[in-house]
Amino acid sequence: MPCLRHPPQPHTRPPPPYLSPPRGPKDAETLPPLTLFNRTSLVVKGARVYQLPDGSHRHLDTLHKGRGAEIETYNGRGHHMGAICPQCGALKPGSIVPGRRLER
Numbered sequence: 001m002p003c004l005r006h007p008p009q010p011h012t013r014p015p016p017p018y019l020s021p022p023r024g025p026k027d028a029e030t031l032p033p034l035t036l037f038n039r040t041s042l043v044v045k046g047a048r049v050y051q052l053p054d055g056s057h058r059h060l061d062t063l064h065k066g067r068g069a070e071i072e073t074y075n076g077r078g079h080h081m082g083a084i085c086p087q088c089g090a091l092k093p094g095s096i097v098p099g100r101r102l103e104r
Ligand SMILES: [Zn+2]
Pocket: 003, 004, 005, 006, 085, 086, 087, 088, 089, 090
């Protein structure tokens, strides 16, 4: 089963474990797993912040669960770059919050 929120993809995979019953994903349950990236000392609303090789940052949004699960993203300067699907990485339309910064 591909990502349940976005169009089917050629490769199938099991549904993410956080869909049933709906809960917030764990850092290791996203694709790719957030735990592959550099773990920072930052925590946002209970979610660990990870830094990617390009200097950008990501953390789970602890308020969204199941099919509504999201990863918040920030560029290398800490500016909010929107929320993405934790399974396929698709940007959630309209999710970029102008002026929002990663708290340090
Ligand atoms: Zn998706």
